[in-house]
Amino acid sequence: MSLQELLQQIVNGLVVGSVYGLVALGYTMVYGIVRLINFAQGALFEAGAYLGVATFSLLGAFGTRQPLVGLLIALILSALFTGGLAYVVERVAYRPLRNAPPLAPLVSSLATFFLIISIIQVITGAQPLNYPQVLSVTPWSIGPITLAPTSLLIAVVAILLMVGIHFYVQRTKMGKAMRAIAVNRNAAALMGINTTWVVTFTFMLGGAMAAVAGVLFGVEYGSVTYNMGEFYGLVAFTAAVLGGIGNVPGALVGGLTVGVLSSFATIFLPNQWQEAIVFAILILVLALRPQGILGERVAERA
Amino acid sequence: MTLLEVESLVVSYGAIRAVRGIDFALSDGECVSLLGANGAGKSSSLKALSGLMRPASGRVHFDGKPVTGLPAHEMARMGVTLVPEGRQVFATLTVRENLELGGFNQSHEHNQEDLTRVLETFPSLEARLNALAGNLSGGEQQMVALGRALMSRPRLLMLDEPSLGLAPLVASQIFEVIRSIAASGIAVLLVEQNVHRALGIASRGYVLELGEITLQGSSADLLANEHIRRAYLGHGMGEGE
Ligand SMILES: Nc1ncnc2c1ncn2[C@@H]1O[C@H](COP(=O)(O)OP(=O)(O)O)[C@@H](O)[C@H]1O
Ligand SMILES: [Mg+2]
Numbered sequence: 421m422s423l424q425e426l427l428q429q430i431v432n433g434l435v436v437g438s439v440y441g442l443v444a445l446g447y448t449m450v451y452g453i454v455r456l457i458n459f460a461q462g463a464l465f466e467a468g469a470y471l472g473v474a475t476f477s478l479l480g481a482f483g484t485r486q487p488l489v490g491l492l493i494a495l496i497l498s499a500l501f502t503g504g505l506a507y508v509v510e511r512v513a514y515r516p517l518r519n520a521p522p523l524a525p526l527v528s529s530l531a532t533f534f535l536i537i538s539i540i541q542v543i544t545g546a547q548p549l550n551y552p553q554v555l556s557v558t559p560w561s562i563g564p565i566t567l568a569p570t571s572l573l574i575a576v577v578a579i580l581l582m583v584g585i586h587f588y589v590q591r592t593k594m595g596k597a598m599r600a601i602a603v604n605r606n607a608a609a610l611m612g613i614n615t616t617w618v619v620t621f622t623f624m625l626g627g628a629m630a631a632v633a634g635v636l637f638g639v640e641y642g643s644v645t646y647n648m649g650e651f652y653g654l655v656a657f658t659a660a661v662l663g664g665i666g667n668v669p670g671a672l673v674g675g676l677t678v679g680v681l682s683s684f685a686t687i688f689l690p691n692q693w694q695e696a697i698v699f700a701i702l703i704l705v706l707a708l709r710p711q712g713i714l715g716e717r718v719a720e721r722a
Numbered sequence: 723m724t725l726l727e728v729e730s731l732v733v734s735y736g737a738i739r740a741v742r743g744i745d746f747a748l749s750d751g752e753c754v755s756l757l758g759a760n761g762a763g764k765s766s767s768l769k770a771l772s773g774l775m776r777p778a779s780g781r782v783h784f785d786g787k788p789v790t791g792l793p794a795h796e797m798a799r800m801g802v803t804l805v806p807e808g809r810q811v812f813a814t815l816t817v818r819e820n821l822e823l824g825g826f827n828q829s830h831e832h833n834q835e836d837l838t839r840v841l842e843t844f845p846s847l848e849a850r851l852n853a854l855a856g857n858l859s860g861g862e863q864q865m866v867a868l869g870r871a872l873m874s875r876p877r878l879l880m881l882d883e884p885s886l887g888l889a890p891l892v893a894s895q896i897f898e899v900i901r902s903i904a905a906s907g908i909a910v911l912l913v914e915q916n917v918h919r920a921l922g923i924a925s926r927g928y929v930l931e932l933g934e935i936t937l938q939g940s941s942a943d944l945l946a947n948e949h950i951r952r953a954y955l956g957h958g959m960g961e962g963e
Contacts (some may be wrong), residue, residue, distance in 0.1 A: 600812050606811040612798035612827040
């Protein structure tokens with residue numbers, strides 16, 4: 421293995437890891453405030469990716485002539501619709517089970533995950549759909565490594581969004597309400613916070629981030645498949661656990677780490693091993709450091 | 723003018739009836755005490771009045787409007803503020819954030835004014851504004867809980883055992899603050915085990931036993947009552963704290 425190969429895999433890992441981090445954000449925020457692992461998050465990622473394809477096909481020739489504008493429209497529409505879908509998920513699959521034993525909403529979130537993925541499969545068939553080429557795929561050579569403009573764009577958008585969410589949670593009134601609910605939901609309600617709405621909004625925000633990740637992912641890999649939410653949903657879950665579930669900066673750290681580790685693995689092992697590597701990481705983290713890299717810094721939870 | 727009116731309030735946990743049809747009322751600006759032994763149903767009553775629990779039956783009016791079963795955040799927005807049992811500060815948020823959350827539905831200007839006033843009331847919090855509330859002493863946490871409640875500009879402040887677990891000196895300080903809050907015209911519903919101190923502040927009191935109001939009257943009458951002296955003030959000898 422050469423140094424150049426190593427550097428190249430780090431760069432590739434950071435790009436894809438930033439997308440994982442964006443999906444992990446939804447797991448971590450929902451877990452932070454209602455202690456639920458919302459497995460539907462992986463399906464929302466996939467739904468977001470498909471809504472992006474749908475937007476591009478509606479835009480038609482315009483999207484080809486103005487690919488960046490098209491991408492922006494796809495990101496916004498997909499985030500809005502997937503946020504709406506997350507609203508429905510929360511209303512139907514989570515809220516009625518709020519006072520049920522914790523296993524019930526967990527199972528319900530898994531069922532929702534499979535439901536959404538099955539619906540996407542029925543509507544689109546099992547054929548992969550292609551994403552338009554948004555930016556030049558001709559990679560730049562930066563010293564020993566190469567980086568496509570699209571990849572750079574993806575990493576920048578994903579990381580900026582994550583940093584933005586971090587400040588949103590730390591600085592705004594809504595963010596403060598989220599953190600208060602994370603500590604003590606009843607006490608938050610006594611402050612005059614409509615906790616039901618804040619929880620719903622958190623689901624929607626997580627869904628919107630998953631959608632952005634889905635579109636960026638589609639652009640990076642050029643196509644989407646009906647079962648992409650299964651593997652990548654679990655990769656993002658691994659990222660959330662690795663970074664410290666409930667911890668917003670942890671989603672970024674976990675995403676980048678999983679991205680880089682699984683990229684590294686492809687140096688030593690054939691590509692098919694990538695899934696096994698990711699789940700081995702998940703098991704190791706749960707066994708050795710269940711609180712994740714950043715621990716559960718509860719003060720920053722949400 | 724009647725600010726709070728409670729009729730036949732019943733609060734249940736499944737089959738357990740914690741509050742069995744109580745009636746009471748409180749006027750604007752009045753300080754009233756709700757007394758009773760452990761398990762009498764005091765906290766359950768406050769949970770129902772603050773909207774944390776839905777009453778099983780009964781009617782509650784606040785400021786002339788029916789508010790039975792309204793959720794907690796709507797009660798809070800109407801000016802009904804509960805300082806819950808055990809303070810329940812947001813332990814992993816800073817003192818400043820805790821206080822700001824109290825003023826969640828108030829304007830920025832109100833919050834700035836009120837923060838200044840809260841810090842005048844509790845000067846020791848000033849140096850602790852950026853500390854995590856969970857790292858404060860019990861007394862300081864009670865100050866945060868009270869300060870946070872004041873930030874919401876309550877019309878009715880309900881306090882659930884504010885002196886519980888505090889050193890006597892700190893408890894005295896808290897009772898003085900409650901006295902000045904009551905004097906400022908905010909109606910106060912004070913739940914206490916420290917009957918002597920509570921009746922020293924309140925003008926009237928209700929005694930709750932096994933979910934029912936068994937005795938009511940002016941503080942002076944209650945302090946002189948033989949049953950109260952025996953059951954809550956230590957063998958009829960009076961002055962115990
Ligand atoms: N969460 C609960 N579940 C079941 N029973 C409860 C619960 N909370 C209180 N109770 C019961 O309700 C009764 C009144 O309790 P509470 O209102 O806390 O009394 P107090 O505040 O006067 O000490 C008690 O018998 C208590 O055991
Ligand atoms: Mg109690």
